[in-house]
Amino acid sequence: MTAAPDQARAVRDEDAFDIARVDAFLRQHIGGLEGTPTVKQFPGGASNLTYLLHYANRDLVLRRPPRGAKAKSAHDMMRESRVMGALKASYPYVPAILARCDDAQVIGQDFYVMERLSGTILRRDLPAELGLDRDGVRRLCVAFIDRLIELHQVDATQGELRELGKGEGYIARQIAGWRERWRQAATDGSDPCDDVMAWLDANQPARDNASCVIHNDFRFDNVVLATDNPLDIIGVLDWELATVGDPLMDLGSSLAYWVQADDDPVFQSFRRQPTHEAGMLTRREVVAYYGERTGMDISHWAFYEIFGLFRLMVIIQQIYRRYALGQTTNPQFAGFGDAAKYMGMRCRRLMASKG
Template sequence: MTATLDQARAVREEDAFDIERVDTFLKQHIDGLEGMPAVQQFPGGASNLTYLLHYPGRDLVLRRPPRGAKAKSAHDMMREARVMGALKASYPYVPAILARCDDERVIGQDFYVMERLGGTILRRDLPPELGLDPAGVRTLCLGFIDRLIQLHQVDATQAGLKELGKGEGYIARQVSGWSERWRQAATEGSDPCEDVMAWLDASQPAHDNASCVIHNDFRFDNVVLSTDNPLDIIGVLDWELATIGDPLMDLGSSLAYWVQADDDPVFQSFRRQPTHEAGMLTRREVVATYGERTGMDVSRWPFYEIFGLFRLMVIIQQIYRRYALGQTTNPQFAGFGDAATYMGMRCRRLIAGKG
């Protein structure tokens, strides 16, 4: 995370925590820490919160849920840390976990601390100082796909990972589960989207493609590029939603964020990663490349694409509900209700074959 590309900022008042308590806990679990850390907050991320702890001679990264989240909800920090610890040996791009805390007396919530990976995290636009021409951008994009494929090839039966899965029926559980989450996240005036949910239920494949480790939030702003070679992805972050599931569901979740150069202006306004750049593959090309490199049948892709968008719509609406209820005052969430409405409309266009 370079200072120029992923600058940590002052901690928002509502996201502050007791630094002295955290420092005391960390010095009991991590050798060699000295002094009191300077604490800043990374601006990326709309779910869990990420902080930079700058000790003299060493930087650490702390992850915690947003205030008001329940410990055993989708913001389960201990689960995320366990997944990362179990996956590290087979998928070396996972940051090392250094400490876990489930004692709520420290900051009122579970949290964990990991190593800080030195490198570049891409945000909305591709920094010109990386010096990537369209050929280089294409190489970066193909490397991104390969990192996802490598994850899907990890042995999901090994200890610490196999416990994540619930067996056959992943797709069906996801369709029903995210539909229920949508209904629970409703706010005044939100789109019921019962037609979209009915289509997903009727159109889902009868069987999963495979059972493998999936990230469920695989995006350019969750990968770290080497400072020496920006074409080399050296780290993958944000394992909150990782599980054992269907790989095409993972790809669909990833491409829900993939805004390309010819998308409509509203979808363009949602862009958080440089997938519009010359040299980037289109969504259709990404799917074809994934199918070619894995040998997987991608002929039923429309279901996975629409489910990925629906799932993102639910996540957006869940965040907006927290804002509407006053559980966060972060102004960036004020427009999330309208964004969720747009995503429902986008799903309908794809269902109608007009995407």
């Protein structure tokens, strides 16, 4: 059961940067680099952008924000790299940070460079060469959830990690913050969603459990599978949104992307990971498994599920706003306005079913 490592592609014109300047900077911070680097871009990258730097003797990965308008506090490369550095000792699946750059004269934006974890990253469908049957898919799914549980078990009071949290009131802060982002991301014809935001205000838990490190974007396309064993998750990527917060908020955010086999055709069209495959747990089964493994009370799951969808709606609309303003020309973003409206409708369906 082997598969080719995740393949980088030619850099999109709008995402190009000065390779020579980056090379000069890296040689001051990383010893032993040989040759002139070539640069390719990894697929995805609707938020931050990720590149493969290939030197004669080693591969590196560079992360930087997109050009154009950004939400306040989003795309903070220095924060992301500090979080990764602080977490590495307790959660070995974090790639090692090799260099950070906050000098705008290099490429005009902050960026960092990390080790490359060579392996398979799942996209929309499972590669046939993985050779996974129904049982194998189920074991992969469980391993994925277990990695999230392991993260939530990290001691968040140690070292720099304790500086991430702001204490009690995490859920209320999240609702207020994502409400403000939604309003700032509005475009002509977008859904106001006042009713969804009011429901979240009225139904938030009386107390939250803002006590553990959470990833906030835990998806199959942010984990790396070992090339020789797809059931072995060797890395977790994209720590931009990581913080100390409520673990069920993290699970809700993850399951907002979880399109399963019996979902409607519109939601199926949004699928970006192979969660529809035979053997994958359903959203309900994931939540039940998480509750059994952790002992957490999941009786008020509706709030976390609807918040996760609302949060994803905001992210989609933020990206669409950049497209609508001409700050990105990536054609995959053209339909994001309609996708955000659908997410609002999906929230309302769940709200109605919960009374």
